[in-house]
Amino acid sequence: METSRPVVVKRMPERVNQREARKFLQDVQPFLRADRPQLVFDLSQVKQLDAAGVEMLLHCVSEVMKRDGDLKLASLSRQATMVLELTRTDRLFEIYESSTEAARSFSGFLPNAMRPVPVYQQPAAPTQLAA
């Protein structure tokens, strides 16, 4: 499972609108075209993420998949989490608490570093809901 290929960590800008997304895509394009790319996008600074940003993420993941690589997300800000959940694109990515852990996850599975899956709970009884 050990890998010697480099892991590229890229921090996404604060606002990811159409213009910024295009610029960001140009920056990461060489890494996307590498053989079996291993990429981590750090979304800690993202305050605004629109449809163009989500589309750019989808484009990146499809590019890395074509080359048998992977793209992981790390340090999601609350705003980024909300948009990714709203567009149901969060499930397309492995999401880690920090970039370091995301980078480490390329060489071995780190279950504790992943964003936890929601815990299942029995739904409350109707009377409790009414109360």
Add this chain to the structure above:
Amino acid sequence: MDVRAILLTGVAAPNSDAAISVNDSPELFAGLPLALLPVLGRPLIHQIADRLKQAGVDAISVVNAADPTLPLIEDAHRPDLKWKDVSSEQVWRAAEEEFDEVVQAGAELVIVMRLGPYAEIEIDPLLQFHLDERNHATQVIAEDGPIDVFVLSGSRRNDAAFLLRNKLTRLRRPAAPFLLNGYVNRLCTAADFRRLVLDSFSLKTCIRPLGEEVRPGIWMGAGAKIDRSVRLVAPCFIGSRARVRSGSLITRGSSIEHHSIVDCGTVVEASTLLPLSYIGAGLDLMHSVVGLKRIVSVKYAAQLEIEDSSLVSAVPSTSALRTLSHAANLITFVPRQMIRNLIGGRKLRKSQADAECPPPSFDPGVVTRPAVQDRQSLTSSVVAGMREYGNQ
């Protein structure tokens, strides 16, 4: 020391008065005990048996009260497990007879487990505790209450008979219980079953996926076929000879058990597909357990039996039948598509005409939402459009 074990399956929890029925019983999925279902490639009963064997248990007998004709029960059989199918009325009597048999065969200590709950018990400390305390029968207790695991001395047949006749609810003589520190899952509902899968992925249990870790957190069984366009997000497990067709997404701790099929463009999120299950194209399966033609939603704690084979169906259990089925599907694919498009197109045109010319008595205040029949049918092109974002 000769230690043997008796595992009881398909037996209702002693404190529940309800008789075992197919639907809505705790610890069952479509009449099948959850303990007989596979978790990450292997039936849970095999995981338990292997732990017992590793701890030095010489022989393991299984007394099964679940219907032996149910699918997937065969999977749980194994040559090294002495298997006895009995009716639910006869199960305690059969357990008593089995106890007598193992004692006759030389067992000094007998572990009796009702599955039921999944518990990771350190067997050596348990046996040592039983001997040190000079108990006739020792019950295992977890933090949240007792579990149906007992150690019985072979020489104390009366204590064993008393315990089994009282359906594991009462000991003949009070004895100090053994406090369990390991992992326990009550396995009462499908939610518990899913939690067990997730806990296994996150290394909280000793259960490990049966397959090769092809990428960190992605395990694949032998002969699994995954289309190149499929996105697998760790952690996930694809069982042996399972098929995941193009454009699908398997994510968030999902487990596709052996010989299951995920059709094109379907998203499987935080769900389990039981063995020999088929899930149709363009679906969005979330927080559920699917198998035996039914879906149990963990999120809504609801169960749904599905007749429509284009959504959920069962894959034939024998390889010959599977080959025949695939061949028939292949041969009839083009004619079926032609008929479907023909009928779908007619229905669509009819519904559009209805919408344009409402009946004279039409009152817009009465209609709050469109009737189901008027919705556009899920043709493959519509599904492809819906799923487009997931396919990229």
